[in-house]
Amino acid sequence: MRHFFARGHALAALLGLLACDQLQALAQRRPAQPEKSVPPPVVSGPWLLDPEAGRITVAWLTQAPSIGRVWYGTTATDRLATEEGHAVSEHRVTLASLQPQTQYRYRVEGSAETFAFTSAPEAGAEVPIEVLVYGDNRTNSGDHALVARAAAGEHAPLALHTGDMVVNANDADLWRVWFEEEHDLLASTPFVPTVGNHEITDSGVAYSKYFQHRDRPAYWSLDYGPLHIAVLDSFETSAGATPHSAGVSEAQKAWFEEDLRKVPKDRHVWVLVHQGPYSHPARARPGHGGSEAVRATLAIGRLVHPIEVVFAGHEHFYERGEIDGLSYFVLGGGGAPLEDPDPSFPGVQTAQKALSYAMVEVCGCHARGVVKDIAGRMIDSFRLASCPKPCGNQEMLPALAALEAPDAGSLDAGSRRRGRRRSRTEETADAGVSDAEPTSR
């Protein structure tokens, strides 16, 4: 009996060896299977660039080069967009064939997080939109993080940045912190920045890498529903600009003029630029105040098309005014060390030393907005354009409802009498909206 079991064990061992040999032979005959590649971890981003009707670009940075892939869709992330070209660490993937003004979810491979954004409306569409405007960040002991957090809470479908993100564009660590502090905002809000003087401390290398479309200069324009937004570069290095002095080339001026020629007359035209045409710091500094080069550029454009408003930064405070019929904003309270404005200068309608950002709403021929501090308190409100035609059933920003009330002030009445769109900023006292005390930090 014991002998029988011993023979049985030997037979089983022999069969086992045979099976093992056969498996090895099979494995040798089978073609090698490609190893499943693991996407490298995401180290910064994602953020969203170039929002146009039907498309948007997702950008992010990875620890190692790879071919970027983005999963996206309206309900499930079941569509795949793959990066063209060779493996890189600085990724750009364009999502195409998007429905207008539709919420999309997306996930970048290498990250477990899923985010959502709202796609751009069709160019010229008379649809209500909201736009966040802010700028001049730096890390500055967390002040930028406070502004970014408050701004992210607005859930705006579009953000305009007036330039100056980090103090030294050569410092990769400052960019890492900047992207960390902007993460919640930029993962969900398409981002349209302009070049600040601090973005040319490395000759624009980092700005180009992170934000600039690779096939065009830093000045460009986009149509976003009822808006035409011209992004100017007030620190154009090819025009001799340095971090301490602005410059606009003749080529940029000619482009701006031709760009505006194509814009329908009833379109809201906004200009985004770092150093604006006017600003009034309490203490004069070389390279600050309004830019003559930008004023000259805007003057050329205004001969072609009315400019509803210019959004700028460069000075670290909030200022709103109207000079020579041009409405302008200085929105530079995005986290950089605050400075004192001079609210007494003729044409300045309000100015405050405050960490702040603006939310602007466009609805048909109406354009109006509020400026808030980091606690969410409204520190200013304004109207940029109005007309007798109501803007429909849109639910307005609560702070703006007062502006639309029947007794909202004589300026509204004047607009109705004229029966056409006005383009001007105005004081808010008549509208029953009080300015809060300036916030200083």
Ligand SMILES: [Fe+2]
């Ligand atoms: Fe600046």
